[in-house]
Amino acid sequence: MIQTIADSSHYPFEWIDVTNPDDDELKQIRQKYALHESSIKDWLQPDHLPKYEDVGKYVFIIFRMHCETVGAEADTVAELTDKLAIFITKDVVITMHKRQWDGPEAILKNQVDQHDCEDTLHLVNEIIKSCIATYEAPSQKLTKDIEYYEENMFLKNRKASLLKGLYYLRRRVEVTRRILMLSHDIVDKMDKPGHSNTYTRDTRDLYVKLHNIYDTLFENMNHLVMVYFSISSQRTNEIVRVLTVFSVFFMPLTFIVGIYGMNFDFMPELRLKWGYPGVMILMGAITFGIYVWFKRRGWL
Missing domain, CATH: 1.20.58.340 (Magnesium transport protein CorA, transmembrane region)
Structure with missing residues (x-):
């Protein structure tokens, strides 16, 4: 489905949002905006990692935002995150994603309609900031999960599934942390000298904050796993x-x-x-x- 979020007749740019396009829609978008075949192939890969690429006529970004709901045993990039492709020119921004995404409506209402977005780079910064923010709620849930396992770790009658739960929890933290690490280049390019402003610095600050949180969670998980085996060894x-x-x-x-x-x-x-x-x-x-x-x- 192709949807025009912001029209150039009312805004200083055009924003096209594409949700799970079929072959005809993909061909239409590619021909109209002269998108390179390699960029489309990258977007079609379900587990493609974050990247920033200057193609020449446009800038191509793949960013991964955290899924709203994940399964108890989800531990892969595709299961934990959704892929968002962003094509940027001076006048047009195209966002493409497989699953339904509520970000465009929120960004249009809170930033674009408030005249906070003056150009496409500013708009893309708000899109990336919105995607980074999706990692905040999962970090809070992971913190509560780790506290739960810490509380049950020292109980005499431990549950048999404790080690299995620890494994999947550690995998979720590790995969999410790796995705954030690979997103550093994108945030760095958005806040590069010459384009840096209050908005891009806010995006960088949010990224650094979440990156540090997931680093801490990863260290806590490693410590928790070691404690688990130490306690098991002690009881043996x-x-x-x-x-x-x-x-x-x-x-x-x-x-x-x-x-x-x-x-x-x-x-x-x-x-x-x-x-x-x-x-x-x-x-x-x-x-x-x-x-x-x-x-x-x-x-x-």
Whole structure:
């Protein structure tokens, strides 16, 4: 679907927004605005990473904005983000995307109609700023998710799916952080010397803020995964320690039982009247002695 957001008869530029175009619409747009075939191919790739390219007749940008809703096990670029292609000339801006995007209406109402956008570069800056802002709400949700796992990490009865959830959470943070890192070149070109102003600096500030947030989330996730394995290792060691303590208790008792379980005819203790109770008392004394020794050493 091809939609004219801003017409050149009312605004200092023309803004064409294209949503999930078919082959005929794509051909029409390409021929009318002389778009290069390689740019169209890049846009058609579902998992293409952010890029800034000066084609000559126009500037071509691919930016990825965060999806409004993602699945619990979403961990790829295509699952977590939506691709937005931007074609920029002096007089025209073309935005192309596969899924429905509410950004054009908001930008038109809050910036363009308020006469805040004087040229196409200013408009593109507002578009990119709007796309960067889509990462803010997911960062808050990721922070809450990390806090949830931190709270449940030290519980005695941990859920079996904790490690699986940690894996997908770490993947989401890692992929989103990588997308923001690759978007640095685009933000840098928009705020380059000669074009820098209050609006582009605001976009850069928002980008830096979110980039730092996701860096922190990534570090916290790595720390959380290491803590998880440390706790798992510690609990395994506790189980092994308890089993070792029990084995130490039974080792001397097994030794005594092994001796008196031998089938020799001439064993003097076998015929003693008090032989059986004597051995039982001896075994009890050994067990008590081991218990006292362990207690004094702080092993129990």
